Amino acid sequence: MTLIVAITRDSFSPSLTSLKGPVCDDFWNLTDANVACRQLGYPFGAERATTNSHFGLGSTSTFAMDNVGCLGTEQSLQECSYSTQDNCNLGEYAGVVCRTGK
Numbered sequence: 840m841t842l843i844v845a846i847t848r849d850s851f852s853p854s855l856t857s858l859k860g861p862v863c864d865d866f867w868n869l870t871d872a873n874v875a876c877r878q879l880g881y882p883f884g885a886e887r888a889t890t891n892s893h894f895g896l897g898s899t900s901t902f903a904m905d906n907v908g909c910l911g912t913e914q915s916l917q918e919c920s921y922s923t924q925d926n927c928n929l930g931e932y933a934g935v936v937c938r939t940g941k
């Protein structure tokens with residue numbers, strides 16, 4: 840199994856996810872990360888969900904999503920339950936490590 844860090848502090852970007860900003864880590868878990876990885880083009884899903892700006896302190900505290908809650912079957916984060924109002928700071932970026940194989 841090979842791993843790749845597919846989402847860093849900057850890569851929840853419009854080009855990848857049509858999001859206008861980062862995703863907050865509140866309630867962020869492996870189920871949500873799986874959806875994010877599939878959306879990013881990694882069909883094997885996520886190895887890990889990261890929190891607390893694991894890949895670096897963020898540069899904006901205006902988040903596109905907070906309190907993300909996916910069921911796991913969605914094809915994109917936009918299909919999941921989430922809030923557009925956030926109470927998060929630069930140290931609360933969500934991230935993922937996606938699988939590149941089984």
Ligand SMILES: [Ca+2]
Nearest residue numbers: 864865927931
């Ligand atoms: Ca948090």
Ligand SMILES: [Ca+2]
Nearest residue numbers: 865905906926
């Ligand atoms: Ca929150």
